[in-house]
Amino acid sequence: MSHELLSPSEMAEADRLAIAAGPFDGIGLMRNAGAAVAAVVLKRYPNATRVHVLCGPGNNGGDGYVVARLLRESAVDVSVWASGSPKGDAALAASECPVEARPLSDFVAEMGSVVVDAVYGAGLSKPLSGDAAKVIDIAAELNLPVVAVDLPSGVSGESGNVLGKAFRARTTVTFARKKPGHLLLPGRELCGEIVLADIGISDSVVAQLEPRTFENIPALWLGRFPVPAVDAHKYKRGHVGVFSGGPSATGAARLSALAAARSGAGAVTLLSPANAIRVNAAHLTSIMLRKLDTVADVDEFVGSRRPSAFVLGPGFGIGEKTREFALAVLNGARGQDGGIDGLVLDADGVTSFRDATDALFEAASRPSAPALVMTPHDGEFVRLFSDIAEDKDLSKLAKARAAAERANATLVYKGADTVIAAPDGRAAINDNGAPWLATAGSGDVLSGIIAALLAQGMPAFEAACAAVWIHAEAGSRFGPGLIAEDLPLALVPVLRELVESRGKAAE
The missing domain is CATH 3.40.50.10260 (YjeF N-terminal domain)
Incomplete structure (x- = not known):
């Protein structure tokens, strides 16, 4: 097709x-x-x-x-x-x-x-x-x-x-x-x-x-979709770190973490403030847990555990701490030998930079910076790109492209017609979504899927496109009654079919 x-x-x-x-x-x-x-x-x-x-x-x-x-x-x-x-x-x-x-x-x-x-x-x-x-x-x-x-x-x-x-x-x-x-x-x-x-x-x-414009279907990115090698161990499959909010706002991060694990990341660690450790511990099994309160803690985690990708924003809170953590990740080294492949900035992570866009975009523009993927809905898009959002001569596609170029980031401009745009001008339009996905926590799951694919070595644009399609396909197949907690398990049959299709394409 x-x-x-x-x-x-x-x-x-x-x-x-x-x-x-x-x-x-x-x-x-x-x-x-x-x-x-x-x-x-x-x-x-x-x-x-x-x-x-x-x-x-x-x-x-x-x-x-x-x-x-x-x-x-x-x-x-x-x-x-x-x-x-x-x-x-x-x-x-x-x-x-x-x-x-x-x-x-x-x-x-x-x-x-x-x-x-x-x-x-x-x-x-x-x-x-x-x-x-x-x-x-x-x-x-x-x-x-x-x-x-x-x-x-x-x-x-x-x-x-x-x-x-x-x-x-x-x-x-x-x-x-x-x-x-x-x-x-x-x-x-x-x-x-x-x-x-x-x-x-x-x-x-x-x-x-x-x-440079595509329909977001598997043919666009299936050749880059990760399939574990026979000799793979958990760290070869990538390690995702997900930042958790405080004691009353931990659920969103856990949704992201579980989605990352379901999407193939070999290891996932929930990075929790000390005052939320007990709350998170009570809800986790295969997801690892680590106390993290300061930028120094971020640096220590990166140095000792070598995570491949991060999710920051779901339930985390808006403010200086969010900005500091995001910039700490983006100022890390990118690439092989333990480098960070990418940061998924969602929800509170996006909004925290509404008055500090230059710092974010400059950090993402460093030649050695990890890939930045942002996932704004309409309201969050306006907060970072008000002039682009208000330009009535631009289509949603053109707005996403302009924003991605300015931010030097892969942009997932969410909605019923989600547009994924790369800073190099490539863009894809998604059309397999369903109204059942309009439920609290759905976007947190999407962020986890993107991070998992980044951690497994998928390039940022392809990872974002694949995650958007997989997320939408899982929601469409589940249908009425869907809540965000259903989505991680609903990913399984979709992922299985993609792995099988990738295998057939390689034969």
Whole structure:
């Protein structure tokens, strides 16, 4: 399954490169696209009383004229409604269509019919209004199923935002690769089922674009997913240290620690203040426990036990101590021979730096610094990156990228459409989440998974992407009734399948 995502401008360049390489010219690609959409309509709506094909003036509309021609050839009752005069290859497709087009402004429909939306697609850059907006209202009022070509008209292929108004599709047929707007909200909810069709744009053409945006699926990171060697012992599998809060705030850290252990870390130590030792000891078995109250204690732990990764923030508290501990970890040595691979900064750890971002970002920028992974939700993102968050011209994807570059960190910008961004410009959009994960403590589990994968040698971007997918997959499979305490054990079948898949891929 292809995991690269192409922006509308990248898709236009892919079209150009594919046409130059052959064997299909522009109208050839258009005919292939129309055929893919027509096949979906015939398969899903064999009993439709009529299909209304809405055609814009550009290439999206050209696809629509091909759809109308093929449906008419299949003895389907078809009406064509046009917005503007077709141009370029679309004009040729219109000349081949035997169905006379009527103005979109005259659109009427009946119950039982189907709408094919080929008005604008992914390239729309201004708010949708006028005749197209009226048709959206009519289709919604009659509850007509809509099959969208490329993207529902009104949805930005770049950001997933609704520009003015947008169709709500039952099915969206897109070509070669998905766009960010297919996965970012609210676009994702308006696309319905997404069908990715091969129209003759080869993988080698896409590779020439060197895509930097991806759908977060296992194909993106499975090759880096850790599988223990036969001779592995617990410290070869990585050692994670999780900082605990005080006596009344220990649960979040224990969730992170248990998730790290379940996710393959060979050893996990809960780093507890002295006044919370007894509380934590009463709840731990395989998780080790160590008293830690000062930066000197952090340094001593690093020197004596050589942890690979840390989690700081869940239930820890906001303030100077949090900042000092984070900077102590980031000022440690990175790399082999006992170096620290990474720090996962979550919750209170993120918020503690709202007035001290320069210190955090400078520490993360040291050439020998451990990798920094931050996991903010919307509110925490604003605290660290207020100017980026308030820029209405930026999509969630663009905001995550800008923040990751500024912080020199891998950023997990959480939400129903979580975006993972690396400081080098790579980014991935996650879409396998579920509402059951919106429960207290869920994010603490995610932090533990990331730390475990970092500790086992997975690079920061791949570790964050894998952890987000695994966390979401476990929550989706568990379903209703999920609480955070369920998640560590729910990870097991997901992890087993990934290990098996990694083994098969290596054969």
